[in-house]
Amino acid sequence: MSPSPVSRPGRALAGLTAVAACSAGLLAAPAPASAAPDPARAPAAGTYPNLAPRPPMGWNNWSYYMCDINEKTVLDNARALVRTGLAGKGYRTVTIDDCWMGRARGSRGELVADPVKFPHGMAYLGRQLHRMGLKFGIYEDVGTLTCEKFPGSLGHFQEDAAQFAEWKVDYVKADGCNVPVAPGHTKEETYRDLYGQMSRALRDTGRPITFSVSAPAYFQFDGDTVWHQVIGWSAEVGNLWRGGRDVALQQSTPAAKWSSIVYNFRYNAKLSGLQKPGRWNDPDFLLAGDTGLTREEIQSQMSLWAMMAAPLISSTDVTGLSGQARSVLGNKNVIAVDQDALGVQGHLVQQDDGSAVLAKPLRNGDTAIALFNSGATTRTLSVTTAAAGLPQAGSYRLHELVTGRRTRSGGDIVARDVPPHSTVLYRVTPG
Template sequence: MWLDIFSIASAIDKVNMLAVALLMLCAVSTQALDNGLGRTPPMGWMTWERFRCNTDCKNDPYNCVSEKLVMQMADRMVEDGYKDAGYQYINIDDCWSNKQRDAQGRLQSDPVRFPSGIKALADYVHSRGLKFGIYGDYGTKTCGGYPGSLNHLELDAQTFASWGVDSLKLDGCYSNVSTMKTGYPEMTKYLNATGRPILFSCSWPDYERAFHIPINYTSVADNCNIWRNYNDIQDSWDSVTGIIKYYGDNQKTLVPVAGPGHFNDPDMLIIGNKGLNVNQSNAQMAMWAIFAAPLLMSNDLRNIQPVYRDILLNKEVIRINQDPAGKMGKKMLEFGSVEVWLRPLQYYEEWAIVFLNQDTKIQTVTLKLSQLGFSYMMGYELREILTHKEVGHVDRHQELNFTVPALGALMYYAYDSS
């Protein structure tokens, strides 16, 4: 009799423990980002690198951060083929807001540069078939000195949703970095609660890295669609290669965490500005595709040279970037100044390969595909997709010569030939 009672009590305890575990699991799941977005890396345009915090519309009306600038870029996105190629988001970065919140504590746009208001601007972007993104900051102020979201996270999430915002970049200036591991997930909760799908771009890991705080990338991936984890990109080749080096040095940490819905963000494409030549621009485009990185241009689409527009619109490279498997590539080999990067794609024996040359002279590398781990006995079809040249059928044990442009790249699409 006592055995039966103890058995029943034990069973009840197990049921209660299971119920508690399920409740805890539900509580955790409701905190995770739940917007269904970013299944492939987001593509679009952003104000920051090219236009920075230029608020001088009186003396520089053509280049100041304003609703006119954003509307013109939206027009160019549609009319010049970027939208058709997959670019979707038009994103304002810092310095869009008024210096003060309104009487209800809500953020408001600068009345001179954004006289129609952010909702009207978002409506215009939506009317062009695009999505609208905005910038905020986890701290007391943005990096440019405008109102931050600390102590206003829930209100700001609601405000952004009411404006029709589709993407939020949340920076981390003027904040206590040690609280980001709870603060960013708090914003995730509030974004979820709005019921509006808002792509969430976090700067959280970048600040923790800078302050030597261990980064919990599992939590980052649970709470963010994309995240910055290294220095801001500048308009220079040195800046691009510095980012590439960081990604190569940390690929054991970064590669496993990337996937549909959550991607590492090495920062904006600067193609079409002054800092990169054609070879270097092709290299950035290729490497960002290998990284499965967001393709967020920061340039002036109103006067970009055709050669750079063609690089940004290279549909073969974009197809690699947007591969549904969402796997990040990694550095496999080095031959002096030439690095060889490899990214697995959706289908069996389907790959993207980049040869990146950081020398000022052309370099030739001799390589067998088997050195990269290629094992398909029937061989592969190989195509160079930066210049759209067919190589043809190759055997995995065949020695191949790859002549890589100075300070540039080659990018190949390889697939089984059966």
């Protein structure tokens, strides 16, 4: 029987509706022996070092540029992160996504950078990023091929990890396309084994490499029990994990982008019980920039991602970033909610078809509260202090983190006349 490789959700139109098995004909060869799960190599709890005590922040090319990427584009965006002050606010990890390699490995089985796109190679790119005070992230896949059909790491985990360490890579994002499931083994067993192998290989290098796991995204539609099980072991083998569908691409319409933001928010908000400090649910990239979205929409994504303690990874053209987008991405008070040392993902306290309210405890005893109007009409939103988990107090000081406005409340937390697609984000202090 031919193996059944799996395609990355969101990378093709079909991926916007479901995570489905690719046709068996994609891979002509049978599954390599290393694809079969080995219980002796199952990941052990807590073995991957805690290299992301706060949600990672940075930039990734995929959503905006996809495969239209090269050395100049990456370095220009990196310089723009520094020039705009975003790097100083935490956006320091620059990750090169799919399509950075040549179509075949080198004569010694090594990964080779595309010589046209990256003429100086990946070690050079890493050196340039490090000289700017930035971190170097790179993409690979635990299958036979990446999603765009470049060489995957299956059968080469140790060699690839050693190569990344030699290049001084700081962050690895591992996708799960083209994973052959061997007869007699389940899809979940196979993914667990392969991500476990990559995890051990990265750890064995001795270099601190933050590990982003994409496995859960391939199980979002396999039922919550299996999906949550995969998230559970992803937290053992890595530092963060992609939970579900990709956010929309730059080529998508503004309406499709907004729809994908709301979709990713709604699935990720339900996963708060599976996150823990230092191990992060990742609902995918921030789209603030030249995307056709409104100020209210990009601000909502930023505020909601901060409430969910999500990685803040921008995927846009930073070199042409508008002042409006720069203001949204660089809001230090919103970033502080995301990066809060308590490391708790905010939880839903109430919702309906057109709104949601989240509450997030903060390290200093404050509580962040977000009131999100996802509907098409202006609304007044409110939540009781009891529902939001606030301690009893005679009054509460409210700091609206986008406008900077400060008010007081003697009872319910209220956001009046919230425009469509907007979020009001309060930092609430009792007394």
